[in-house]
Amino acid sequence: MTPRNVLAILALTGALAACSAKKPGEPQATPRAPTSGVGERIYSGNCVPCHQQSGVGIPGVYPSLAGSPVVLGDPTELALWVIKGQRPLSMPVGRYPTQMLQFGWMKPADAAALFSYLRSNFGNSALPVDAAAVAKALGQ
Secondary structure (H helix, E strand, O other): OOHHHHHHHHHHHHHHHHOOOOOOOOOOOOOOOOHHHHHHHHHHHHOHHHHOOOOOOEOOOEOOOOOOHHHHOOHHHHHHHHHHOOOOOOOOOOOOOOOOOOOOOOOHHHHHHHHHHHHOOOOOOOOOOOHHHHHHHOOO
């Protein structure tokens, strides 16, 4: 098996693991966690298959979130990337053989919680993101 085939299999495995039987935006069966844990819960439920629990990703397949210029940079670019799939200028094209899944079902408050979690974990230290900034970035 060639290294390229291995990467393709890893990419497909991660993408399939990220899929769930519930429909996007469908209410959770369990009560919502306190606001402070919402970002972590969203990350654990949607991002771990690709970016791993540690946030380091899978080298050459899925990028690390630790020290990521996209995560630490302009929250508008992060929102457009995660929710609408618009690649930020700080993310080089062709660096990874996979494409970021779009999370268009995410509400601005949930996206802000996720982004704030990303910006304050995995060794990152950046200001939190608020829901109003996400809504503005998305034109809502």
